[in-house]
Amino acid sequence: MPQNPSAPSRKPPTPRERARARTIDDIVRLGREHLALHGAAALSLRAVARDLGVVSSAIYRYVENREELLTLLLIDAYDELGDEVDAAVAARPEADFSGRFSALGVAVRRWALREPARYGLLFGSPVPGYRAPAERTTGPGTRVIYALMALLDGAYRAGRLAARGGQAAVVPPLAADLGRIRRDMGLAVPDILLARGALVWTSLFGAISFEVFGQYGADTFAAPDELFAHHLAALADLAGLGPSADPAGGRTE
Amino acid sequence: MPQNPSAPSRKPPTPRERARARTIDDIVRLGREHLALHGAAALSLRAVARDLGVVSSAIYRYVENREELLTLLLIDAYDELGDEVDAAVAARPEADFSGRFSALGVAVRRWALREPARYGLLFGSPVPGYRAPAERTTGPGTRVIYALMALLDGAYRAGRLAARGGQAAVVPPLAADLGRIRRDMGLAVPDILLARGALVWTSLFGAISFEVFGQYGADTFAAPDELFAHHLAALADLAGLGPSADPAGGRTE
DNA sequence: CAACAAATGTGAGCACTGCTCTTGACTTTC
DNA sequence: GAAAGTCAAGAGCAGTGCTCACATTTGTTG
Helix, strand or coil: CCCCCCCCCCCCCCCCHHHHHHHHHHHHHHHHHHHHHHHCCCCHHHHHHHHHHCCHHHHHHHHCCCCHHHHHHHHHHHHHHHHHHHHHHHHCCCCCCHHHHHHHHHHHHHHHHHHHHHHHHHHCCCCCCCCCCHHHHHHHHHHHHHHHHHHHHHHHEEEEEEEECCCCCCCCCCCCCHHHHHHHHHCCCCCHHHHHHHHHHHHHHHHHHHHCCCCCCCCCCCCCCHHHHHHHHHHHHHHCCCCCCCCCCCCCC | CCCCCCCCCCCCCCCCHHHHHHHHHHHHHHHHHHHHHCCCCCCHHHHHHHHHCCCCHHHHCCCCHHHHHHHHHHHHHHHHHHHHHHHHHHHHCCCCCCHHHHHHHHHHHHHHCCCHHHHHHHHHHCCCCCCCCCCHHHHCCCCHHHHHHHHHHHHHHHCCCCCCCCCCCCCCCCCCHHHHHHHHHHHCCHHHHHHHHHHHHHHHHHHHHHHHHCCCCCCCCCCCCHHHHHHHHHHHHHHCCCCCCCCCCCCCC
């Protein structure tokens, strides 16, 4: 199955290759619909094959197995989330760090509430028996954290990021891959604030997860927009971005 | 199927009822093992029946369907987590609020890391097609948030909880069930700090979830104990518990 | 253009799942 | 002892992931 596009094969795509790519795109599109409708663990290759108008076994000509389709959908979702977050952040002035942070948080929440099942695939409990291949998912999977870290670094370089609060003196040990991100991006922000950034990152996703996965009774933590904006302002404060420069910056739209 | 124990039926349990209860306990125990081994979505009634040494259809004499078993396991997990958290909190002096908060966070994290699949059932993406019945799960499901809220309320009444940070003046709107908790518990702590408590609550679970569900590459947010303790101290600060009174309070064991 | 070979589609089949239903056996109660 | 209630067994249905032998389509090449 010669379909490795990473090797620099300069050949123009043959019609066969084009048809194949189009079919795979169709499969991913149909899979995305099923995912959004019924959740990750209920994704059925046979159902996708039916919708594709083909017998069930034919799917395996294009997708190795169910895991592979899940990986494709994982990358697809990461990319869409990353695109929306990047666009939302870029829409704010470069120097408006707290505004950009707020935009990032609002964009993640909006995408999560619009695509709960896909959000669950990315940030929920892992699909049983499925292990995301790191070499294919780390790239798109780290776009949002990269955006946040770039934001914090920019604010730090501009002198707009200040350590504050109780135990700033205690330098925390960074997690392995957090150190890797620091190196890869050449971050100038000190470890204390980077750890704060990681906490803010996980806190943001914690708040959103509680809202998206409403496990409890009805809506224990179904935060309305205003409460989320309030949380977001507190997180900006925690990150060191200080009391928000634009008090209305947390509005949803 | 007269098995409702909530009605005040004073009848002593007949041998049949005892045997039946024992069998259901066995099923829950086996289900717990399968859950811990293979995850929630992979829980199979047939497999449980095999382990029970009985034919597959016999399971349905004791458990209505797969959802019912999941509900039983959900309650089981909530209770175990609640017990451990309560015990950890009670082990600290009543007036040591930040110590109790730290103990709560450490207990949740320890349980989550020890029981990742069960943690995923409680706080991960919802199992497809399964909706937890509120009337049976809200009770055990709110034990930890109740413990946290009681902690904050006690600190507030003792004059040890202070609003701090930027936008303390902005009173956030509380989520529906958060207001219910406030009423049910007769909390004295003002809404601003209660909202902070909710943020701290979601942040705590966000940090733990990222660690338990290691979706990314290897261990992007596999926080070592020290980093988690650092986060916990920041969250205590955010909750208004002030800079930790016991700097070593965040230790794991 | 014809022939070939690769790519693609087909249908049967295996092992698994949740769940239902009928049948037979057993236990408690009257 | 008979009636009523309970339980286990096994067959069966519809669904799943996945494999394999076979048939068909299709692009390329002699």
